[in-house]
């Protein structure tokens with residue numbers, strides 16, 4: 001089946017868009033790994049319609065229940081990769097889905113680590129996108145930062161460019177399925193060093209690992225990594241959108257915290273509604 005829209009994220013932005021789209025007769029699939037920022041919001045007092053405060057977890061459950069009642073399918077799956085052939089493909093930990101449009105509603109990206117040298121070499125040997133930059137690192141000695149399913153997926157993509165890859169988990173436990181022979185360093189990273197570009201990673205016990213490039217796949221793929229993979233324009237880590245909430249890539253829309261601005265539920269819900277309107281117009285034009 002080819003969906004009209006696949007929404008990445010089941011937070012306020014994604015669910016709000018889903019509600020509008022399904023009520024316009026569109027086939028919608030929402031994929032999200034958890035309740036996003038709401039999961040950590042203990043008490044919300046500034047959102048419309050709750051005279052008693054409400055917990056973020058409760059608000060998230062209510063939003064999802066509302067969307068499901070209207071006929072939206074909401075699945076708890078982690079998205080690993082986006083691709084484009086005749087239609088968009090969305091690869092998750094559980095399967096592969098096809099869609100005419102994508103709405104990125106993944107919340108605020110947190111794919112950085114607070115280690116000396118990391119920010120300095122971002123874009124100078126430190127990359128966030130195997131699909132975009134892997135080619136430049138053919139046959140080189142590479143580091144891959146991460147430990148989960150997203151990192152394992154990036155590892156398999158990176159193998160097309162180099163077989164000399166060391167996985168650095170930065171102290172995290174491996175949860176992704178890496179090949180048995182993968183070289184893995186679990187110590188905490190203490191520094192990225194180099195000259196014009198990064199050339200070494202130092203770990204907690206003082207070991208200096210010479211490398212020629214670093215790919216970052218920490219945690220789960222966020223807005224910035226999806227954007228980079230499909231060529232969506234970013235401003236810092238925020239996705240750039242037009243008045244219809246469409247990115248520079250036709251058919252790819254974004255809403256909520258991942259587009260920056262006022263990082264609040266009210267804005268995310270409004271974004272979702274506007275994005276649904278934009279997606280509807282786009283679908284009308286291509287049909």
Ligand SMILES: Cc1cc2nc3c(=O)[nH]c(=O)nc-3n(C[C@H](O)[C@H](O)[C@H](O)COP(=O)(O)OP(=O)(O)OC[C@H]3O[C@@H](n4cnc5c(N)ncnc54)[C@H](O)[C@@H]3O)c2cc1C
Pocket residue numbers: 008009010011012013014031032033034035036037038040041042043044045046047077078079080105106107108220221222223255256257258262263264265266268
């Ligand atoms: C501690 C805390 C307290 C807050 N308190 C308030 C408050 O009182 N009032 C207020 O208005 N706002 C508050 N906020 C902000 C508010 O929660 C956010 O602005 C809002 O949730 C943004 O909605 P969103 O849909 O854009 O993103 P999120 O709610 O963050 O949802 C993002 C979704 O994307 C999914 N996702 C991301 N990456 C992937 C992937 N690779 N695969 C699958 N799914 C993925 C997540 O699982 C999640 O479902 C608070 C935030 C925090 C952290």
